[in-house]
Amino acid sequence: MILIIDFGSQFNQLIARRVRECRVYCQIVPPHIPLTELNALKPEGIILSGGPSSIYEKNSPKMDPGVFDLQIPILGICYGMQYMVHSLGGQVQQANKREYGFAELLIQERAGLFQDIQGKTICWMSHGDSIVGLPPGFRITAATANTPIAAIINKHKQFYGVQFHPEVQHTPKGKLMLQRFLFDVCGCKRNWTMKNFAKDAIRSIQEQVGDKKVILGLSGGVDSSVTALLIHKAIGRNLTCIFVDNGLLRKNEAEQLKKVFQQHLQLNIRFVNAAKAFLETLKGVVDPEKKRKIIGKVFMDVFEAEARKLKDAEFLAQGTLYPDIIESQSAFGGPTAVIKSHHNVGGLPLTMKLKLVEPLKYLFKDEVRLLGKALGLEDNLIWRQPFPGPGLAIRVIGEITPKRLAILREVDAVLLEEIRAGGFYRKLWQSFAVLLPIKSVGIMGDQRTYENIVAIRAVTSKDAMTADWARLPQKLLAKISNRIINEVRGVNRVVYDISSKPPSTIEWE
Numbered sequence: 001m002i003l004i005i006d007f008g009s010q011f012n013q014l015i016a017r018r019v020r021e022c023r024v025y026c027q028i029v030p031p032h033i034p035l036t037e038l039n040a041l042k043p044e045g046i047i048l049s050g051g052p053s054s055i056y057e058k059n060s061p062k063m064d065p066g067v068f069d070l071q072i073p074i075l076g077i078c079y080g081m082q083y084m085v086h087s088l089g090g091q092v093q094q095a096n097k098r099e100y101g102f103a104e105l106l107i108q109e110r111a112g113l114f115q116d117i118q119g120k121t122i123c124w125m126s127h128g129d130s131i132v133g134l135p136p137g138f139r140i141t142a143a144t145a146n147t148p149i150a151a152i153i154n155k156h157k158q159f160y161g162v163q164f165h166p167e168v169q170h171t172p173k174g175k176l177m178l179q180r181f182l183f184d185v186c187g188c189k190r191n192w193t194m195k196n197f198a199k200d201a202i203r204s205i206q207e208q209v210g211d212k213k214v215i216l217g218l219s220g221g222v223d224s225s226v227t228a229l230l231i232h233k234a235i236g237r238n239l240t241c242i243f244v245d246n247g248l249l250r251k252n253e254a255e256q257l258k259k260v261f262q263q264h265l266q267l268n269i270r271f272v273n274a275a276k277a278f279l280e281t282l283k284g285v286v287d288p289e290k291k292r293k294i295i296g297k298v299f300m301d302v303f304e305a306e307a308r309k310l311k312d313a314e315f316l317a318q319g320t321l322y323p324d325i326i327e328s329q330s331a332f333g334g335p336t337a338v339i340k341s342h343h344n345v346g347g348l349p350l351t352m353k354l355k356l357v358e359p360l361k362y363l364f365k366d367e368v369r370l371l372g373k374a375l376g377l378e379d380n381l382i383w384r385q386p387f388p389g390p391g392l393a394i395r396v397i398g399e400i401t402p403k404r405l406a407i408l409r410e411v412d413a414v415l416l417e418e419i420r421a422g423g424f425y426r427k428l429w430q431s432f433a434v435l436l437p438i439k440s441v442g443i444m445g446d447q448r449t450y451e452n453i454v455a456i457r458a459v460t461s462k463d464a465m466t467a468d469w470a471r472l473p474q475k476l477l478a479k480i481s482n483r484i485i486n487e488v489r490g491v492n493r494v495v496y497d498i499s500s501k502p503p504s505t506i507e508w509e
C-alpha cells in the first residue's frame with residue numbers, strides 16, 4: 001500500500017484515484033500522523049501531496065522529519081517536494097509570483113519516473129515558491145522555462161520530487177510517471193481488486209464485530225445496499241437492516257426493495273411503515289428547509305425506536321464513503337456554506353451508544369459499484385440514480401398531501417419508463433419530475449381544464465457538485481409530455497427545466 005500525506009492540496013483525492021487506477025491500494029493520512037502509526041501501516045511508498053501553503057508560513061503543515069529516515073521510497077509533489085527539500089537541507093525560495101498552468105517539461109535525465117518519456121512533455125504547474133538549492137545527494141532530472149528545478153531524484157535514498165502535478169489530466173504523461181514510482185521504485189503489485197477488497201473487508205468485519213449484532217439503515221441506494229450485502233456476507237443474520245418507508249418514496253419502490261433484499265438476497269430486514277408519522281408532521285409545511293428538518297427528525301425517531309427493539313445491538317453500520325472521510329478530516333478544508341441541509345439515511349441516532357461499522361470508508365463511488373458487482377448485486381441497484389433522503393417531499397413543491405404525492409408518483413413512473421426505454425437512464429446523473437404549486441389552464445376534448453403543472457429535470461454530472469441540463473432528444477421529450485398529460489389525471493402541462501448547477505441546484509428545494 002501507498003500512503004499519501006495530506007498537505008492540503010485540492011488534488012489529493014486525484015492522487016488517490018490515480019494510484020488505485022493502477023490497482024494499488026492507498027490511503028490519505030494527515031501530516032501529524034505519528035511515525036509509529038505510519039510504520040504500522042507498512043507502506044511500500046509515501047507520496048507527500050501538494051498544498052496551498054508556503055513552507056515559510058508559520059502554520060504551514062509539517063510532518064515528523066523522521067519520515068526521511070524510514071528507508072521508504074518517497075515522492076514529493078509540489079509543496080511535498082519543497083517540504084522534502086527544505087527538511088533535508090536544500091533551499092526553497094519564496095515567490096512573489098505564482099506559476100500556474102501548462103508548461104513544457106524538458107526531461108534532462110530519463111531516470112526514475114521519466115523512463116517512459118523522451119525529450120519533452122507537457123505538465124501542469126501550480127506553485128508559488130520554487131527550489132533554488134538541492135540537498136546533498138539530489139540531482140535535477142527535469143526543468144521548465146520558468147522552473148529550472150522542476151524534478152529531482154536521490155537515487156540512493158529513493159527520493160523523488162516533482163514541482164508539477166502528475167496526478168491531473170493536464171499532465172498527459174503523469175500516470176506513466178506515477179506508475180514508474182509505484183512499480184519500479186516501490187515494488188508495488190497490482191493486486192487491489194474488488195474481489196480482494198471484499199475478502200479482506202469481510203474478514204475485518206468479522207474481527208470487529210465477532211458474534212455481536214449490527215443494525216443498518218437501508219435506503220436502497222447503492223451505498224447502503226452494498227454495505228448491507230457485505231456485512232450480510234460477513235455475519236449473516238446477525239445483521240438487521242431497518243428500512244423506513246416514509247411515505248415519500250417512488251411508485252413500487254418499497255415492494256421492489258423487499259423483493260430484492262428479502263426474497264433474493266435473504267437479508268434480515270425490518271420494514272417500518274412510518275408514512276403516517278411523516279405525512280402528519282409535514283402537514284401544512286411549505287418551507288423546504290423546514291421539510292428537511294422535520295424529515296430528518298422523524299427519521300431519527302422512527303429509526304431509533306426500531307433499533308431499540310433489538311436489545312443487544314452493539315454496532316451501527318453506515319455506508320460512509322472515502323470522499324466524506326477526507327472532507328471531514330482535511331486539515332485545511334474550511335466549513336462550506338450550508339446550501340441545503342442533507343439528512344442521509346443511516347445517520348447516527350443521537351442518544352444511542354453504538355459503535356460504528358463503516359466498511360466502505362476507503363472507497364470511491366465507482367469502486368462501490370464495482371464492489372456491488374463483485375458481490376453479485378443486481379445491475380438495477382448498482383446503477384440506481386441518486387435519490388435524496390427526503391424523497392418526493394422536496395419534489396412536491398409547496399404543501400405535501402397524499403393526493404399530490406400520488407400525482408407525482410404516477411408522473412415519475414412514466415418519466416422513468418421512457419428514460420429507460422430511450423437508453424438514457426445510466427447516461428443521466430438524475431432524471432425526475434417535480435410537481436409545481438401552481439395550476440394552468442388547458443383544453444382536453446372540448447373541456448376547459450385547470451390542472452397541475454409538472455417540471456421534468458434531467459441532468460448530467462460527475463459528482464453532483466456541478467451539473468448540466470441534459471439535451472434530451474425532442475422526440476423523447478415529446479413522448480414523455482404526451483404520455484404524462486394523457487395518462488396522469490390532474491396534470492395538463494409539462495415543462496422542461498433548462499437550468500444548470502450552479503447557479504441552480506439539481507433538486508428544486
Ligand code: XMP
Binds near residue numbers: 292344387504505
Ligand atoms: P442539489 O439539489 O443540492 O443536490 O444540487 C445534489 C445532490 O444531492 C442530492 N440531495 C440529497 N441527498 N439527502 C440526500 O441523501 C438530501 O437531503 C439531499 N438533497 C439533495 C440530490 O438528489 C443530488 O444528487
